[in-house]
Amino acid sequence: MTTRKSRIMLCTAAAALSGGLMAVPQAQAQSTALPAAGPSTGHTSARAASGNYSYLEFKKGSNPQNSRLYFVYVQASNPDHPHSHTLGSWRAGSGNGxxxxxxxxxxxxxxxxxxIKAFSPHHNGGPHGVNGIAWYLGDHRCHSGHWRTDLFVHSEMLPSGRAGSSEPYRWDGDSDYKSNGCIKLKPSDIRALRNLQASYPNPHTLYVH
Known part of the structure; x- marks a missing residue:
């Protein structure tokens, strides 16, 4: 990564121990049609009340800049027979390599x-921080016991969500998948993730493995 790029990669780290990976909720696939996404007003709370929920899953690839982030919706009104649906899948990067x-x-x-501690459609981290659509993950331990801090899911854009004319507000290509540890998506993909969240229960958990 170039010096110009490295200055905009916000997610700081101080190391961490995570015990091992916690299991992603087990859910059986179903063949019936998934309920169509409707307007966000009242939609999320109604589904949550029925026992349905969503989560994010980050699957690491052989290349840290070419991994995958998934949005998974689980129909769990019958807890004995939950059904999961992967509604979104996007290339995502994490770290600088x-x-x-x-x-x-x-x-x-x-x-x-x-x-997932907070969602912001207009995060304003300034010229050295996270801007625009962002999910705040907080801190996490790595295997050594130290903390990785200020972790987000984010992209590169202005706080308004529009593209800027210069770094760190402009997505230039594959090199922008690099970060200081955060999960990064390109702007069109993070908007797609936001739109899914608007129509389905808010994801409260991210699973990384």
Whole structure:
């Protein structure tokens, strides 16, 4: 990564121990049609009340800049027979190329489960931070016991969500999948993720493995 790029990769790290990966909820696939996504008003709360829920899953690939992020919706009104649906799948990067999950400002995310603490459609982290559509993951331990801190799912854009004319507000291509540990998606993909969240229960958990 170039010096110009490295200055905009926000997600700081201080290392971490995650015990091992917590299991992703087990859900059986179903052949029936998935209920269509409707308007977000009242839609999410009604589904949550029925026992349905959503989560995010980050599956690491052989290349830290070419992994996958998934949005999974689970119909769990009958807890004995839940049915899962992968509604979105996008290329995602994490880290600057290092697979050392304890490498501060370099390694990809440690394995484990993350509580999604907040969502912001207009995060304003300034010229050295996260901007625009973002999910805040907080901190996490890696295998050494140290903490990786200030972790997000984000892209590169203005706080308004529009493309900027210069770094760190403009997506230039594959090199922008690099970060200091955060999960990064290109702008069109993070907008697609936001739109799914608007029509289905808010995901409260991210599973990384």
């Amino acid at each position: 290092s697979k050392n999950t304890c490498a501060s400002n370099a390694g990809w995310l440690p394995n484990g489960s993350y509580s």
